Structures are given as C-alpha cells and as structure tokens.
C-alpha cells in the first residue's frame with residue numbers, strides 16, 4: 001500500500017516513506033478508497049494521505065465544523081474531512097465532474113459520513129460566488145483548495161470572504177512537482193501557481209506556512 005502510494009506520488013525519498021509509516025492513520029475505508037482511486041486513469045489527482053491527515057488534524061485543532069472541499073475527485077479529501085468533523089459538521093464538496101465523485105460515494109456511505117457531505121456539482125467559482133451572495137461570509141472554518149490551478153487565485157479570494165478569522169485555507173500542489181522553480185516551464189498552470197505563491201508570501205491578510213509535504217501544501221491562517 002505505502003509502496004504504491006509512494007510510486008503514485010513519484011516520491012522515492014526514504015525519509016518521506018518513514019514519516020508516512022510512522023504517522024498515517026487511515027481507516028480501512030480510506031485505504032480501500034485510495035486503492036480503488038490508484039487504479040483510475042487520473043490516479044495522480046488523488047490527495048496525498050499525509051496531506052489529508054494534516055488537514056484533518058488542523059480541522060480538529062481549530063474546532064472546525066464547516067469545511068469547503070474545492071476539488072473532490074473520488075472523494076478522499078471529503079471523506080477525510082467528514083471523519084474529522086463532529087456529528088453536526090458539514091463538508092461542502094465542490095466539483096465539476098459527477099463521474100469522479102460517484103466513485104467515492106459508496107465509501108462515504110460505508111464510513112457513515114454521507115449526511116455530513118453536501119455535494120455541489122458546478123464550476124467551483126460559481127458555487128463559491130453563490131455562497132457569498134447568500135451571505136455566508138465568515139461562516140466556514142477550513143477550506144482545502146485542490147481544483148484547477150488557474151482558478152486557485154479566484155478560489156482564494158472567495159474563500160477568504162467565506163472563512164472566519166482564525167480559519168485556515170490550505171492549497172495543495174503549490175510546488176507542482178518542482179516546476180515552480182523551473183523557469184523553463186511557462187505553462188499556464190505553473191505560471192498561475194508561481195504568481196499565487198508570490199501573492200500569498202506578501203499577503204498581510206493571512207499568516208502563512210509553506211510546507212514541502214506531498215506536492216507542496218500552503219497553509220493560510222486568516223487574521
């Protein structure tokens with residue numbers, strides 16, 4: 001299992017393997033969802049388990065009850081968040097593609113958390129704008145942004161409005177397989193992530209930690 005995950009994330013660092021072997025606490029349902037997802041043609045999109053576990057630990061540490069999961073794929077991040085939240089917690093899961101999400105639904109059911117997960121199948125920017133127009137400002141505790149990279153900045157600005165002070169916005173893939181420091185890579189996704197990383201570094205609305213975990217995880221703590 002660990003080996004297949006390591007291969008999946010193209011990380012051959014034995015110390016990374018060691019940290020995972022000495023910290024991962026996935027439930028059986030989570031492990032099985034990962035196994036199914038790793039056989040999917042888009043397996044590379046699966047959230048790294050150590051990243052999802054850190055998010056879950058942070059949710060519990062700040063007493064989170066309402067979470068935005070922006071980019072669901074087969075539902076691993078939504079499942080992890082739902083397991084971390086109390087019985088009256090809510091995960092709002094945003095994705096375009098129902099086909100991907102349908103893979104995860106039986107696992108949510110098996111884990112007994114389907115009632116906590118509210119699915120919004122639409123472009124994530126539209127759903128976040130709808131929440132803002134509905135006046136849900138400052139009512140969320142945690143957002144995990146893991147959808148299309150060119151959309152990250154828009155999702156950030158929306159989530160900053162929707163998250164309460166003291167809440168957390170976590171961005172996945174902010175190292176983008178190392179390409180953020182490869183100046184020859186001027187692809188749209190890489191340029192968008194580089195610009196976002198520079199913006200977050202200088203943004204005084206937040207405190208920040210940029211972690212070399214998974215494919216890079218940037219944690220923004222709303223002031």
Ligand SMILES: C[S@@+](CC[C@H](N)C(=O)[O-])C[C@H]1O[C@@H](n2cnc3c(N)ncnc32)[C@H](O)[C@@H]1O
Pocket residue numbers: 045046047048052070071072073074075076077078094095096097100122123124125146147148151
């Ligand atoms: C990297 S995957 C998410 C992985 C997931 N968070 C996990 O932990 O396994 C990215 C997801 O974003 C979705 N996506 C891409 N563009 C989107 C958009 N504009 N609005 C909503 N979802 C989008 C894709 O359909 C895909 O399921």
